[in-house]
Structures are given as structure tokens and as C-alpha cells.
Amino acid sequence: MLHKNYTIEKITAEDGMANIKVDAASNANYLIFKSDTASSSNFNMKITEAAFKNFKLSYIDEQQQQHSSFQTKLATISGDFSSQRFTLQLKSDMISDFIKSESSTYFPNKKIEINGSIDCDLQKKIYNFQKTTIAIEGNQFQLKGSISPLHENKQYHLEFASASLQLEDIIELLPDQFKKQIATYSASGNITMQIKIDGVKSATADPIITAEFQLQDGSIRSKGTNGAIEKINLTANFTNGKNQNASTSQIDFKTFSATIAEQNIRGSLLIKNFNAPFIDFSVDGKIDLEKLFPFIKSNEIKNIYGAVEFHNCYYHGSVSQIIASSSKGNLNAGGKFDLQNIAIETMQAKYEKLNGSFAIDGNSISFQTCSFTAGKSDLSFSGTTTNVIPFLFSSLDSTKKLQKIGLNVKLTSDVFHWEDLVGNNSDNKNNPKQNSAAGDYSIPQMFYLLVGTVEGTIGDFSYDRFKASSIHGKIIFILNQIYFNDLSMKAEGGTITANGKLNIESPSNSKLELVANLNQLNISQLFFEFNNFGQQMITDKILSGNLTASISLQSIWDDKKLNKEKLHAIADITIEDGELNNFEPMLALSKFIKVNELKDIRFSKMQNQLEVTHQQVIIPSMQIFTNAMNLTLSGTHGFNNIIDYKVQLNLLRLLTDKFRKTSFDPGVTEQSTEGFLNLFLTMKGDASNPVIKYDKQSVKQKINADLAIEKTTLKETLKKEFKKQESIQQQEEKEASDQNQIQFFQFEGDSTNNENE
Secondary structure (H helix, E strand, C coil): CCCCCCCCCEEEEECCEEEEEECCCCCECCCCCCCCCCCCCCCCCEEEEEEEEEEEEEEEECCCCEEEEEEEEEEEEEEECCCCEEEEEEEEEEEEEEEEECCEEECCCEEEEEEEEEEEECCCCEEEEEEEEEEECCEEEEEEEEEEEECCEEEEEEEEEEEEEEHHHHHHCCCHHHHHHCCCEEEEEEEEEEEEEEEEECCCCCCEEEEEEEEEEEEEEECCCCCEEEEEEEEEEEECCCCCCHHHCEEEEEEEEEEECCEEEEEEEEEECCCCCEEEEEEEEEEEHHHHHHHCCCCCEEEEEEEEEEEEEEEEEEHHHHHCHHHCCCCCEEEEEEEEEEEEEECCCEEEEEEEEEEEECCEEEEEEEEEEECCEEEEEEEEEECHHHHHHHHCCCCCCCCCEEEEEEEEEEEEEHHHHHCCCCCCCCCHHHHHHCCCCCCCHHHHHEEEEEEEEEEEEEECCEEEEEEEEEEEEECCEEEEEEEEEEECCEEEEEEEEEEEEECCEEEEEEEEEEEEEEHHHHHHHCHHHHCCCCCCCCEEEEEEEEEEEEEEEECCEECHHHCEEEEEEEEEEEEEECCHHHHHHHHHHCCHHHHEEEEEEEEEEEEEECCEEEEEEEEEEECCCEEEEEEEEECCCEEEEEEEEEHHHHHCHHHHCCCCCHHHCCCCCCCCCEEEEEEEEECCCCEEEECHHHHHHHHHHHHHHHHHHHHHHHHHHHHHHHHHHHHHHHHHHCCCCCCCCCCCCCHHHHHHC
């Protein structure tokens, strides 16, 4: 002690704690001794053994943003701490509470064992790891290399290696945020790996990190499903690149092979630039989709079955090219693949027996003989489609907007039920007809996903109650507009041709502009199949006959509901061989004039131009010749069944014997509302019980119009008489002036004179 030459043989500490901290300025709390440069010291700290039992150790480095906490069961160290160079022997059995680095937490509540030696050069502050083994929950890593200070930073030359690791154990060592992402999967397999860290770690830079690893006989299973990828074998390497950051990092799966439902698949995958990933991918082999689907999260697809066989398919380019709509035509992709008896079940419908051969050329996929069934419907098509890969990528990420699929397709179908393809309305699946009756003809969701042209022919088509046959035409999807070009079909016993445009810029609001020609349609069937167009004033049970019409229409859907207030249509209509049965306004007239035939009104032909606007049907003045009466009608009929009619009844027609005939013969019907006496009425209020009044104003206007006509007639008669008298006078003057002309005598009884008189 007098010579200050101390050697500590052994230190034992139990149930203690040590809190070590380095602040942001690199000041350590364990540097508490003042240096004495005036005197020399022969102090030696040669520790033969130091044992720490049940010892709590906390380490905080604010500069490196690290915080660790351990609980040792038993840790022993030894070394000649009085020397500038010595070897530290370390053996530790501890439990890691946590190891935090920046925002990530590693190894919570994990058993860690360290056994090895560290060569320490205190003068140069270099620490070399020799034959050091680190075991984390039984997974052993061999550590060698060195750590040395470089100004305020640290320089690493380290190498970790392991010859035998289990994939499932490695997953358990991952931080919680990563484990949550793969919590629905289980994995197994043998891993060998080697990791090198070489370079300076500072606030602005990271050392170079490289890794090589192999997985043999691995498997990945989806918990709770039959999804499984088995016999996985791969070789891969990783580097953080020349700039040691995410933008220069890459991982290269040089070889990859696996078995899915006893079908082999093989390929390779290179991913560069983790900030803006660039991938080089190739695949060859066959995939059972039922086994693969549990690993794919899709908001659009519920289940999928069948197989896809790939033939040298590849993609070379950035992920942003796939996802971004601006790069739809620039994909470097190719190969061929076959769909084999695939069935897809979505939230709306189920598609089965999907078969076809496809060729990939960039962002375009061409096909010739592709077909599938949906319910009772069958479709066959050929052509090209684009942007399928971007669509699939966007459908897997609920945070991204769904990409659109480009089409240039010709299709044929013998039977096509619209509900089979797009499903029933999701808001009322149990009663889709109720939706259409209420005007809920919402736009199918798939329409928002298409761009391009679809044309073809359909044998028999149906949607809700509507049925048609021999359909052909073209539908063009451009941006948020859908054009219907030269559509024609047979329906309701006649023919329909139409051209139109549907604006679907907003999913909740859409606008239809349509021009259609209807020729000899059964109007009762038409009203029935379209659920009386959402109104009850004129229904398929009231009106019948053959309809020919030219229609121009605009309609708006707000929140997927037909906005009747914004419906605007103009129609030139002709109804032939028509009947009105129990039409309430006509029944109201029967109360006024006691005509029983008004319950069953029959007419040979009715023509007019009707306008629909602001939930009203505007009826210009038109003449109607029926088995019961001849009348002129004008006014409005509201969607709420409130009417405002002006009616001119021809009493001559009412009082003839023809009126009492029970059979209607258009040939003997008095086709006029003029003559004898007309009765002018107004009908206002609810159509089921309107208020009927004598229309004095119309009578006054009629009398004034008739007087004006009579005055005109009288003036014309007087003019003619004046001209006649003037002509006679001129003739007499001529005869008197010409005495040399031959004269004739008129004898009594001259019949010619009597006939003239």
C-alpha cells in the first residue's frame, strides 16, 4: 500500500445496479477521477476475477440514440486493467430487458449469453473481438473484428456468422412492429448467414453492410387457412451500397424455387433502391392460386381457385412505373401465361371456368380465345388489355387509388345476365328489384375501372326485369366518360337503337345523356320491365299498345340515386292500338259526364311531343280519338300524381250512336274535335280525385277565336260578291259598246237558264 502497487484478485458484487450514461456531448458519467500529471502512480488494477450476480445494468448513449437494459444472472470478467494493452475475458448469462436503437426495439425479454475475449488497446482505444460467441435465445453467432474511435465517431470492422439458424427463431428476434406485419403467417427452415460491417458510424453516415444468406427446405404457411408455400430454397445477398443508405441498398435473390400444392415454381428477384424500389423479376412454373391467395390481401377478391402457368415471364423496372398511371405504356415486361380453370369470387359476383392463353408485351396483354362463366352467363372474348399489373398492385394496397384497366376487346355471349357479372346492388342484395323501383340504378363498380373499347354481340341479355336479344354495338370508356355507340337490340316485341354518354367522374354522382329510337315496342311490357320507371301514375297495368318514339334524355344520379328533379327528357311518341285501363283522370271525367266506357279507353293512334322536367310531364295540346270520346288535352302531370289538365270534350261525338258501341272501330270514329259544341274543362289536384271545373277562360278564348274566324269569312264573302258585281258591270258596258256582235235570243222554257239559276 505504501508503494501504491495494488492488485485486486477478486471482486464480487450481488443484487446491485450500474447506470452508465454518455450524454450528447460525449461526457461519460463514469469519468469521475481527476488526472494528476504532477506525480506518477504505480497503481495496478489487475483483476483475476470479477463476478456480478443478479446485477442490473443500464446503458444510455444519447449521441448514438441507444438505450439498453440487462439483468445478469451471473457475469464474470477478468483482465489486467492497469496495463495499456490487455485481454478482457468475458462470460455472461443475462436477460435483455430491451435494446433500443433510434426508434426500434430489439430482443425484449430475451436470454443472451456472451462468451469470449476482447483485446483492449487503451492507448489507441482499439478493441478486437477474438473467438467471441453470442447466443440469443439459443441462436449462436460468431463475432470477430474490431471497434476503434475515429475522432468523435466509431469505426467498425466486424463480422457475424452463423452456420445453423432456424427461420422461426429468427422471426421471433425481430422488432415488434415487424412481427405484427407477419403475425398471420408461420415459417420454418434452415438458415446460414454471414454479415459484415465495415466503416465509420457517425451522425451523417453508416458503415458498409453486406450480408449473404441461404434458406434450405423452408416453408411459409398462412395461419387458419390451407395456404402454404413449401420446399423453399433460395440464395440471396444484401448490401447498403456505396453511399451506405436506403437509396443505394439492394437485395438480390439470385435463385429461388418452391412448391405450391405439388406444383413447382422458380425464379429470381432483385430489388434496388429501397426509397424508390427498382425490381428485376422473373418467374417460370405453375402456381396453385388457392394455396397462394391467403398470402395476398385484396379488398376486391374474397377467394380464388385454379392455376396459372408461367412461361418465362419477367418485369424489369421501378415499382413506381407499375403503380403510377402516367407510366402505363412504359413497362419492360414480357412472357406468356395460361389460366387454367380459374374461379374468382368477389364481393359482388363469382366467375368460373376462366381459361385462356395470354402474351405479355410491356404493359399490354393480348389474348385470342379466353372464356369464363358467371352464374348462367357465358362470355368469350379476344383482344388486348393494358394496365393489369398496375391494377393488381394498387388493389393490394388499400391506401392507394385503384388503377384502371385498359381494354380493346371483342366479346360474344349466348346468355348474359347483368347481375351475374356485376352482382346485385350491395345496399339491398335481398331485393334488387326494390332498388330499381326506387330509382337506384347505381353505376356498376367495374365501370370505374375500365378504359378503352368493348364491342360485340349478345344473344340473350337481361338486367333485373329487362330482357333483350340480338344485341350488338360498341361501348367506349374514355377517362371518366362512357360512350354508347350504335347500340341496337330487339326488346319488348320491337327494336331499340341508341347512342349516349355516361359521365362517371364522381363515384357518387353521374350524368347520362341518351338519344334513343324505339320502334313498335309493347308499351305495357316496357313499363313492366323497367319497374314503371319509379313512378305509379302510369303503369304497365294501365297503359298498353305499340310505342314508337324518338327520345332525348338527360338524367342525374346523386349518391347513386336517380335525381328525379334533374331528369329532363323530350320524346316524340306515337302509340298505336292503345288502351287506358282505369286511368284515374279519365275515371274522374266519368263522374262528370256519366260515361261508363271511360274505364276502358281504346284509341287507334295517339301522337304528341312530351317533355319531362322538374318531376313533371308537360303535355302540349293534342287530339285523342277514342271509343268513348274525342277530346283535346294539354297540361302537366307530376311524378307525385298531381295533375293540371285542360280538356276540350266534343259533345257531338258524345251524343252520337257511335259513342254507345261496345266495339271500337277506328274507321267509323269521328276523327275531329270540331263541330257542334265543345265542352271546356279544367282538371286539377290529385289524379285519383281531381277537381273538375268548367273552363270559362277557354270558352271565352274559343268564342273570340270563332268570332275572328266568322269576321274573316264574312269579309271574304263580301269581297267575292263585290268582285262578282264588278265583273257583271264590266260585261254590260262591253256589250253596250259593241253593237256589231252577233245577238242571241232566249226562248221561254230554256232549261239552261233554270239550271244556272
